Amino acid sequence: MLWFIVKRILWSVPTMVLISIATFIIIQLPPGDYVTAYIAELEETGESITAVEAAELRKSFGLDRPLVVQYWDWISRIVLRGDFGLSLDWKLPVSDLLWDRIALTLMISTLSLLLTWAIAIPIGVYAATRQYSVFDYVFTVLGFLGRGIPDFLLALVLMWLGFAYFNFHVGGLYSPGMAEAPWSLAKFLDLLGHLWVPVVVLATGGAAGLLRVMRANMLEELGKPYVETAYAQGMGEREVVWRYPVRVALNPFFSTVGWALPALISGDVITAVVLNLPTTGPLLLRALLNQDMYMAGGFILILSIFTIIGTLLSDILLTLTDPRIRYA
């Protein structure tokens, strides 16, 4: 068992290396580099710089060296010193800008994940045990609705409803003027008042999907002979359902924890752009558009690494709960 986990952890190391390389390639894909973008920006304001100056700029940023060298430089600093390089756009160390944003993204994602489970598991189980009841139909429809509405659309509609009917400003993390205020109870409540919007927006999609999975798995398990045996032995419904089929039906849950994370993070990126939240989304978008490569690379890398850790945890959870997979 322990050996399996160790092996599994070791396996994820090459994946991380691959991801760092892929990240670096993605950053390099756009034609031109930061200096090209910088020159274009200058030209828009009517200024210009000479070819010599451009070359100087490239040299000072280290953009004139071979790609392999640039990659090695980049990744070794991150691994050894936690130094993600300098944001060419902000003229600040990337790590200064990165962690606050990532922390907020992770917080919103984790809260959404918990909310997702809190909604999906009990309702999924209940809908399966009462198949084709009113309750089942209502939640089937609600679940489908939740799955059918894209995150960004839900955010848009909430924003519009809030604006048009409730005179409530959805978007941002604080009310105007609150962001700069020192921490107080009022500010905290204000934060909560804004935070629930992205959390709910992100959770609905995931919960609706998991609800379906849970219901489908439960239906299949409930039809199996062992459930009938348990009933035949005189056990109560609650005991039968929660002790046996639920445990089996939860397996796919654990194996999908790892996917829920990238979906949530992706969802967070797009929702944050719509709702104007200070998470990774808007900053990443801006960094990529400006070809601020160290910045964009830092974001993509860290988000991906967190996802791998999530997948790792889900695999370990899966082997803990389903011995068939451990010994297969």
Added chain:
Amino acid sequence: MTDVTQAESRSIDTAKPLTLMWWRFKKHKLALFSLYLIGFLYFVAAFAEFLAPYDPFKTSKLHAYVPPMQVRLFHDGDFIGPFVYGLDRKRDAETARLSFSENTDKVFPIKLFHRGDSYHFWGLWETDLHLFGIEGGRRDRIYLLGSDSLGRDLLSRLTYGGRVTLSVGLIGVFFSFVIGITLGSVAGLIGGRVDAAIQRLAEFVRSIPTIPLWLGLAAALPIHWDPIFVYLLITLILALIGWTNLARVVRGHFMTIRNQDFVLAAQLSGAKPRRVVTRHMLPSMTSYVIAAVTLAIPEMILGETSLSFLGLGLRPPVISWGVLLQDAQNLRSIALAPWLLAPGGAIVVTILAFNFLGDGLRDAADPYQS
């Protein structure tokens, strides 16, 4: 028992599995309805030129942000068939915004098989026949879903957009189906190192959050590329990300049933591996594969719309539902013209229909349910 019921029960005994599935599927009313709805949507997309009242690119400065018009049947208390009233334009002196009100003196009956903007039907021949339209001057147009900032008819744009968005789903899912089922069954069957390698590959693809990956890739796509090429590229990339789900479902199922008795029995009876897989193992997971495929289509559609919405997928002049939603990106335009959210409604309806269909298919194909 009458003869009829006996005949029926006998036909149940002898019916082929597919017929049984169809019978069971028919009982699922919502799924059946969704099947028809999806058929209708694809039909509309296929005949967009004829069904759309106007050319989706034709602008009209006089008709910016016209609210959806109401189709009426009674004029002055008399039934005169479906018609719309003409519009009176007013320009707000302060904000310079156009506002519209109905002019009940101008009556425009809706005519079927109306001759309007000319188009090339499927690029084959030129015609100007539309399903409906109104007679009137150049200034009188019918906007059943309202118009956008350039006075283009939203209904026409929605119809044309469906063609792109709906086909992205089908083509994308075909790519990912081929990749997913091949890699999934290879991994689940052979196991060992091959399985580990495919697992890592899937994990690798899966672990890059799609939207950031897309942002990166889209920033790299030159704007001057042919829209058709960008469209194919986007579909392919969606598929390259989307196959992992299907592969994991197939693999997981192979893992579980690999050691089950019926597989062992087939092997002991001397069936070759190929036969065991295609005749015994794959059919036992049909329901899962069907459900996964049907669910993958709306995911593709969601992917396309999300990315186009962010301005990174398809770009104008290509019309897709995601591209149309770009107009509704900020609070100001939604507050000004809420009907611009209509493509969102189309997206939701399509995704719901596919989900209901998938659910119905799964129930029908599930051998465990009685």
